[in-house]
Amino acid sequence: MPTDRDQWPRSVRRDRLWELAAAQRGYFTAAQAVQVGYSHQAQRFHAQRGNWRRVDRGLYRLREFSVLPGEEHDSHVRWWLWSKGQAVVSHVSALAVHDLGVANPAEIHLTVAPGFRRRDERVVLHRAELRPEEVEGREGFRVTTPLRAIVESAADAVDQDMIDSAVAELLDRGEATRGQLAQAAQRLGSRAELSVERALRAKGT
Structure with missing residues (x-):
């Protein structure tokens, strides 16, 4: 059934999508596209024409962002959207975001709530209930704080x-x-206690 959004001029829909996607490094979900006036039929059209790059099921990226030089943490936005905003970049991936130490993980580590059910072999999922003060926001994704990133990595051996x-x-x-x-x-x-204690001793005074 058509909605008011379907009647928006193409320029309005485009501007709304651009504003939304620009805050997410060019990524957006099919549900977000619907919210700014793109029907599923219109989404298929733009994907087939190459205006949008299909990243995953129900996940797109604007063509313009696909050809621009990538930002260091672009992929974190992609996985945040994959998790429907539930995952937090954590452990050694968070250390890399904070530029702490020598962390250079080959995989992306995410912390999700115990009841989270999605899986993907390209990410490492950790299950925990994070406190609000253990998480901070970045452009298009969330990440554990430097303090939490260190101790959770220590606990992960x-x-x-x-x-x-x-x-x-x-x-x-x-x-x-x-x-x-x-x-x-x-x-x-x-x-975690033992690993952090050793690190503190190695640091000295």
Whole structure:
């Protein structure tokens, strides 16, 4: 059944889609396209014409963004939309976002709620209930804070060198104290505690 949005001039629909997608590095979902006036038939047309690049089922990217030089964290926006806004970039992927230490993950790590059901072999999913203060927003996606990223990576038993370098840089930046690191690690268990303790000793005074 036609809606008022279907009657919007093409220029209005285009402007609304551009405004939405520009805040998401050019990505948008089929549902978002419907919200700004593009029927599913219109979506198929634009995908077939090459105006939109189909990234995944129900997920597109504007052609203009596909040919521009990519931003470092473009893929994080893509997976945030895939998760319908539920996933948070975390663990070593979050360390890389915050430019902490030597983290350079080959896979994208995301934290989702225990009841999250979607899966994809291209991402590593961690299940946890994150507190609001453990998450911060970026353009088009969310990421765990530097403090949380370190302790959750430590709990995940990543290489000690990675934790050592991340802890040293966090302290040098003045973004957390030794006490805050120790306390945050304690909440995630003995493995995180031991790894962070070793990193603090390696850092020295």
